[in-house]
Amino acid sequence: MMTQIKELTKDHLQALVVLEQACFAHPWSETMFQGDLESPLTVYRGVFSEGTLVAYMGMWCVADEGQITNVAVHPDYRRKGFAKQLIEALIVIAKEKKLTSLTLEVREHNEAAISLYEAMGFEQVGRRKGYYEGKEDALLMTLFFGR
Ligand SMILES: CC(C)(COP(=O)(O)OP(=O)(O)OC[C@H]1O[C@@H](n2cnc3c(N)ncnc32)[C@H](O)[C@@H]1OP(=O)(O)O)[C@@H](O)C(=O)NCCC(=O)NCCS
Incomplete structure (x- = not known):
């Protein structure tokens, strides 16, 4: 299987929307991605x-902090290390940009994602009660650089 990691631009908008819908029960809309892809703060x-x-991953860079906004791998392509490779690629970029940390929110019952982030060195730093539909908590997880 020939695979490649590439920068995503607005030329990939349609492919991104299709992938997002295959991955999430509450997918981001085309408009949300459009705004994000055009922002100079996103990677x-x-x-x-x-x-x-x-598979794709998005990050916001604000001051010296990175916020991972989305991570998703098509169901047919999971457990092949793609999410891990994407996070590793973002870590390289984050360090080049001299960010001090990377933070994300994850549903408390999303065991696959939590395992992935823990395996990559993220630690739980907080919890937002009922953040998802008023029912499920969000865990805040951060990877600190230079610790
Ligand atoms: C979470 C998700 C991004 C993982 O993507 P992936 O490409 O399958 O993950 P990887 O193959 O890179 O896995 C790396 C490591 O993460 C952990 N992991 C990944 N999926 C796991 C699962 N289903 N159960 C337990 N651990 C898991 C393992 O430690 C794995 O290493 P291993 O395969 O050597 O055991 C993918 O399941 C997904 O897209 N889910 C739906 C969208 C989503 O929930 N996104 C996260 C929102 S916060």
């Missing part, structure tokens, strides 16, 4: 398999 990377976008 998007995608994994392409045989030319098809199968």
Whole structure:
């Protein structure tokens, strides 16, 4: 399988929307991605398999902090290390930008994602009660650089 990690731009908007819908019960809309892809503060990377976008990750960089906004891998392409490769790529970029940490929010019952983030060195730093639909808590997880 030929795979490649590439920067995502507004040219990838449609592919991103299709992938997002395959991955989430509450997907981001085209408009949300459009605004994000056009912002100078965001970094998007995608994994392409045989030319098809199968995984992506987005990050906001504000002052010296990075916020991972989205991570998703198409259901047919999971457990192949793609999310790990994308996070590693973002870590390299974050360090180049001299960010001091990377933070994200994750549903408290999303065991796959929590395992992934823990394996990458993220630690739980907080909890937002009922953040998702008023029912499920969000865990705040951060990877600190230079500790
Ligand atoms: C969470 C998600 C991004 C993981 O992507 P992935 O490409 O399958 O993950 P990787 O193959 O890179 O896994 C790396 C490590 O994470 C952990 N992990 C990933 N999926 C896991 C699962 N289902 N159960 C337990 N651990 C898991 C493991 O430690 C894994 O290493 P291993 O395969 O050597 O055991 C993917 O399941 C997904 O897109 N889920 C739906 C969207 C989502 O929930 N996104 C996160 C929102 S915060």
